[in-house]
Amino acid sequence: MSQNYVEARQVSKRFGQHQVLNQIDLTLPAGMIYGLIGPSGAGKTTLIKNILGMEAVDGGTVQVMGVTMPNRPVMAKIGYMAQSDALYETLTGRENLTFFGQLMSVPKAKLQQMIAYTARLVNLTTQLDQRVSGYSGGMKRRLSLAIALIQDPPLLVLDEPTVGIDPELRQQIWAELNKLKATGKSMLVTTHVMDEAERCDYLMLIRHGVALAQGTPTELKRRYQVETIEQVFLKAGRLQDANNGNY
Numbered sequence: 001m002s003q004n005y006v007e008a009r010q011v012s013k014r015f016g017q018h019q020v021l022n023q024i025d026l027t028l029p030a031g032m033i034y035g036l037i038g039p040s041g042a043g044k045t046t047l048i049k050n051i052l053g054m055e056a057v058d059g060g061t062v063q064v065m066g067v068t069m070p071n072r073p074v075m076a077k078i079g080y081m082a083q084s085d086a087l088y089e090t091l092t093g094r095e096n097l098t099f100f101g102q103l104m105s106v107p108k109a110k111l112q113q114m115i116a117y118t119a120r121l122v123n124l125t126t127q128l129d130q131r132v133s134g135y136s137g138g139m140k141r142r143l144s145l146a147i148a149l150i151q152d153p154p155l156l157v158l159d160e161p162t163v164g165i166d167p168e169l170r171q172q173i174w175a176e177l178n179k180l181k182a183t184g185k186s187m188l189v190t191t192h193v194m195d196e197a198e199r200c201d202y203l204m205l206i207r208h209g210v211a212l213a214q215g216t217p218t219e220l221k222r223r224y225q226v227e228t229i230e231q232v233f234l235k236a237g238r239l240q241d242a243n244n245g246n247y
């Protein structure tokens with residue numbers, strides 16, 4: 001597919017007097033892990049919601065797979081993992097996966113296969129028949145990730161996917177995200193964790209609703225002449241403050 005999965009142009013959003021996003025450009029081609037990094041309140045979730053069509057933009061345009069959002073058929077091609085888990089607590093993990101799989105019209109035979117695959121991926125196979133109300137926070141996060149993957153979507157939008165997940169499983173999940181990428185899928189991932197930022201193919205550093213810098217992790221470190229993405233962020237943030245007169 002030559003078409004980009006996501007093309008956001010000059011996206012702006014305000015809530016009342018608060019300008020939450022300011023002329024953001026984002027292009028996500030096939031086969032890429034795109035990281036959105038920035039502090040709490042920077043506007044990452046709002047940008048994701050604008051891309052998914054869950055919130056209307058005030059300025060600019062968003063297209064997903066060449067279609068202006070919101071669009072139901074395109075929504076079905078996106079695996080979305082929100083920041084807060086939306087799970088049925090009284091159902092088991094398997095019942096949740098079955099429910100969301102059916103909602104996404106996954107064929108019956110494939111659904112069993114996808115439940116087994118996604119549960120294995122997030123290391124929940126042995127707890128799959130327990131009620132979600134008894135799951136820990138990390139287990140709920142992992143089940144949400146499995147649900148995002150249940151319809152085998154070409155595009156995944158993952159808002160803080162590894163919060164509450166221990167380092168070993170986090171490594172496994174990143175390894176799997178890379179495998180999914182190798183099959184041509186793309187991922188838009190938000191994170192606060194700087195070592196996760198280093199694992200992305202391309203990054204947008206976002207602060208006060210402005211894209212501070214965009215590029216591959218290597219390009220960004222070279223451009224700012226620093227060793228880590230965290231240092232890129234600090235340096236770019238200081239430049240933003242200086243330009244805004246906030247010394």
Ligand SMILES: Nc1ncnc2c1ncn2[C@@H]1O[C@H](COP(=O)(O)OP(=O)(O)OP(=O)(O)O)[C@@H](O)[C@H]1O
Binds near residue numbers: 040043
């Ligand atoms: N529906 C809303 N109404 C009013 N203000 C909102 C709304 N949604 C978000 N905001 C504000 O917009 C700003 C950006 O929020 P957003 O959730 O996009 O940030 P974020 O970068 O995702 O932060 P975090 O990492 O904590 O999730 C915040 O100041 C938030 O309070």
